[in-house]
Amino acid sequence: MRIYKHPILEIAEAKIVTVYMDSQPIIAHENDSIAAALIASGISVFRHTHKTGEPRGVFCGIGQCADCLVIVNGQPNVRACVTLVKEGMQIQSQSGYGQVGTPL
Amino acid sequence: MKCADILVIGGGPGGLGAAIEAAKAGASVLLVDENPRMGGQLYKQIHKFFGSQTHYAGQRGFDIADTLIAEAARAGVELLPQTRALGCFDEGQFALLSLANQDATRLRTMKARRVILATGAKENAVAFPGWTLPGVMTAGAAQTLANIYGVLPGKRILILGSGNVGLIVGYQLMQAGAQVLGIVDVLPSVHGYEVHAAKLRRANVPIYLGSTVVEARGETRVQQVIIGQVDACFQPIEGTHQTIECDTVLLAVGLSPRTEIAAMFGCDMTFERRLGGLMPIHDETMCTSNQTIYVCGDLAGVEEASTALDEGRLAGIHAAAACGYGDEARHARVAALQSSLNTLRSGMHGQPRKEAKNDILQLAHRKGIVGETI
Ligand SMILES: Cc1cc2nc3c(=O)[nH]c(=O)nc-3n(C[C@H](O)[C@H](O)[C@H](O)COP(=O)(O)OP(=O)(O)OC[C@H]3O[C@@H](n4cnc5c(N)ncnc54)[C@H](O)[C@@H]3O)c2cc1C
Numbered sequence A: 001m002r003i004y005k006h007p008i009l010e011i012a013e014a015k016i017v018t019v020y021m022d023s024q025p026i027i028a029h030e031n032d033s034i035a036a037a038l039i040a041s042g043i044s045v046f047r048h049t050h051k052t053g054e055p056r057g058v059f060c061g062i063g064q065c066a067d068c069l070v071i072v073n074g075q076p077n078v079r080a081c082v083t084l085v086k087e088g089m090q091i092q093s094q095s096g097y098g099q100v101g102t103p104l
Numbered sequence B: 001m002k003c004a005d006i007l008v009i010g011g012g013p014g015g016l017g018a019a020i021e022a023a024k025a026g027a028s029v030l031l032v033d034e035n036p037r038m039g040g041q042l043y044k045q046i047h048k049f050f051g052s053q054t055h056y057a058g059q060r061g062f063d064i065a066d067t068l069i070a071e072a073a074r075a076g077v078e079l080l081p082q083t084r085a086l087g088c089f090d091e092g093q094f095a096l097l098s099l100a101n102q103d104a105t106r107l108r109t110m111k112a113r114r115v116i117l118a119t120g121a122k123e124n125a126v127a128f129p130g131w132t133l134p135g136v137m138t139a140g141a142a143q144t145l146a147n148i149y150g151v152l153p154g155k156r157i158l159i160l161g162s163g164n165v166g167l168i169v170g171y172q173l174m175q176a177g178a179q180v181l182g183i184v185d186v187l188p189s190v191h192g193y194e195v196h197a198a199k200l201r202r203a204n205v206p207i208y209l210g211s212t213v214v215e216a217r218g219e220t221r222v223q224q225v226i227i228g229q230v231d232a233c234f235q236p237i238e239g240t241h242q243t244i245e246c247d248t249v250l251l252a253v254g255l256s257p258r259t260e261i262a263a264m265f266g267c268d269m270t271f272e273r274r275l276g277g278l279m280p281i282h283d284e285t286m287c288t289s290n291q292t293i294y295v296c297g298d299l300a301g302v303e304e305a306s307t308a309l310d311e312g313r314l315a316g317i318h319a320a321a322a323c324g325y326g327d328e329a330r331h332a333r334v335a336a337l338q339s340s341l342n343t344l345r346s347g348m349h350g351q352p353r354k355e356a357k358n359d360i361l362q363l364a365h366r367k368g369i370v371g372e373t374i
């Protein structure tokens, strides 16, 4: 949920960018972290764990815990909370460890 | 290879204070921080500070950050945001990783004669069934989402922990439009400052004391939380459970110093419960058992922004003096900062911190840890 009215913070008009989460378009603001953009669109599950497939989302929000890992433009293990969105970015929720490199 | 007199790691109030004083004394200073903007936790603090004019009373955290960043730039500090210090290689080379680009130049090395560590603190977690569900997060994560990105982490929020972080974040989320359903704490009384608790009470937010979160339930996100009263051993008491329908649980259960880099430099540590746990031992000059490493702010014991700033200034003056900079006037400046810290560490909340700090200083003396400029 975006904050549009705030008694203290100035909410500046933000440039809109489109990113994709599991191929679905998402409207984001230019300086959003991936985590902020996903949560603003109501998505709280970012990945599923390796052993038990449990859902995970944001925990620390500042890049310290690795709970929020997603796949960005094919690269796994990207921390959604400290990576900013870019126009056209392809984000995928991650299952387990993610595939590093391209299989031969 | 680039060689600075002083490398400051961490750009919160501690690191900014250190960099400003060292640069004003004449040292060449490089300040790195991993975030897109300098300022550390100050950028999330949208409330007005209280205290004295020298501690920017009446100003909001983010304005104080802007003031300090401008002062650092004027003093000639080289500011390097989006850069994480990884540690030290052989022969005293520091490894700095740029988070802004992906190419071969992203890992850079440099040398420095003295290093001031101002890496701040990390938030503690607490485990209960369901604590890994999306929707359970630290209070700092919620504060970052709301105050930096303008996004609410949820609509109906329960907070575990009645310290200042829990109280302040709760009030800030209400200002941003969320519903705060309650603050839960195992302690028999509110842990943080009464001024902050009063704002929540006025808004009719219940504060459940002597209670804890027993379980969080939900399929893909928190939907329900069970809270219950605790006995003298902080164990939940059967029959006191109640269910709260909410989508978010925030953990505000304390901070611990971020000691990884200090440990890497071999700084002797001590465990000081009153200041957040494991932390590097330091003397009055903020020098550690490694004579080239100084510490300040939450890393040197978790306190608050104003103490971090003063300690940072002390570290900056002393580290610069160790490099041969600074005039006679610095002695009066050091005395003023020390008396200011004394004032900040008084009263019901400050006194225990003052005693803990004194114990650290005495430990440093017993271990023969003495900065070069005492
Ligand atoms: C969630 C939260 C809310 C708070 N609310 C208040 C409040 O309302 N009022 C108050 O007075 N105090 C508050 N505090 C405490 C206060 O913010 C801190 O005491 C103060 O910011 C400490 O300053 P510091 O410079 O030591 O650390 P910080 O402000 O935390 O700054 C440390 C910086 O170093 C960076 N860093 C760490 N390691 C590295 C590395 N290896 N390389 C590069 N950069 C690195 C971090 O990302 C961070 O930006 C709060 C703290 C937290 C965590």
Ligand code: FES
Pocket: A057, A058, A059, A060, A061, A062, A063, A064, A065, A066, A067, A068, A069, A079, A080, A081, A082
């Ligand atoms: S939420 Fe902890 S690293 Fe992103």
